[in-house]
Amino acid sequence: MDLSGLFSLMGKVALITGASKGIGFSIAEIFAAAGAKVVISSRKQDALDEMSAKLRSKGYEVTGIACNVGNSEDLEKLVKKTIDTYGQIDVLVNNAATNPVFGPVHETSLDAYDKIMDVNLKAPFHLMKLCFPYLRASSNASVINISSIGGITPEQGLGIYSVSKAGLISLTKVFAKEWGDHKIRVNAICPGLIQTKFSEALWSNEKIMNYMMKALAIKRVGDPEEIGAAALYLASKASSYTTGTVLTADGGFTI
Known part of the structure; x- marks a missing residue:
């Protein structure tokens, strides 16, 4: 059996939001290494230019396009x-997220609530709709929504963030059911504690880390590349019969 094409993204175009660092950048690098042409997006063009150049120096096809996902x-x-650059979209990764507050849910302002929902839930919904005509034309279309273990069980201090990620899981399942007839697969990944700048408030907190190490089956913080590898599975032919799934990569925290 020839397995060389099972995880290949050769000839595919992938669009990844929140991809200038952390999990998004790791997904971009792994997709590019698998042969995809990759568009990375975040708010700041200078950061995208720097990271695009870093990947192109390795021989990958990568373009950076600035976008505030909270802006329609x-x-x-x-x-x-x-589309102007590559002519198609085969894989969409909704990774961009925000969490401007950490603390009791009743102390979350309406402005913070709106920002969290706009970026974490409304933006993926709108972007999926915008990409629909191009995904429908693809021979192996895949949408990957990066949720969180907080979307499965609310995390302390991350109340509305957890609500938004639970909504993203539900949104994933809704689109998976409705888009199956269009041969578009839609799945979610729920990372646990991953060592990124975004989650630094958690893994740099000794009290939180002591709690996590007691709860984890694999007693360490995860690496962004481990989420990238999970995303590659969901983007490739290896997962051709997988849709509507919620894949946890959390070191066993939710067991």
Whole structure:
């Protein structure tokens, strides 16, 4: 049996939000290494230019397009520029997220609530709709939504963030059911504690880390590349009969 093409993304175009660092960048690098043409997006073009150059120096095909996913017009421009550059979209990864608050849920302001929901839930919904015509034309379309273990069980201090990620899981399942007839697969990944700048408030907190180490089956913080590898499975032919799934990569925290 020839397995060389099972995890290949050769000839595919992948669009990844929140991809100038952390989990998003690791997904981008792994997808590019698998042969995909990759568009990375985040708010700051200078950061994207730097990281695109880093990947292109390895021989990968990568383009950076700035976008504030909380802005609907920016999302429309992102899709248009991606199509203008590569002519298609085969894989969409909704990774961009925000959490401007940490503390009791009743202390979360309405402004913070709106920002969390706009970025973490509304933006993936809108971007999936914008990409639909191009995903439908693909021979192996895949949407991957990066949720969180907080979307399965609310995390202390991350109340509304957890609510938004639970909503993203539900959104994933809704789209998976409705888009099956269009041969578009839609899945979610729920990372646990991953060592990124985004989660630094957690893994740099000794009290939280002591609690996590007692709860984890694999007693360490995860690496962004481990989420990238899970995303490659969901983007490739290896998962051709997988849709609507919620894949946890959390060191056994949710067992």
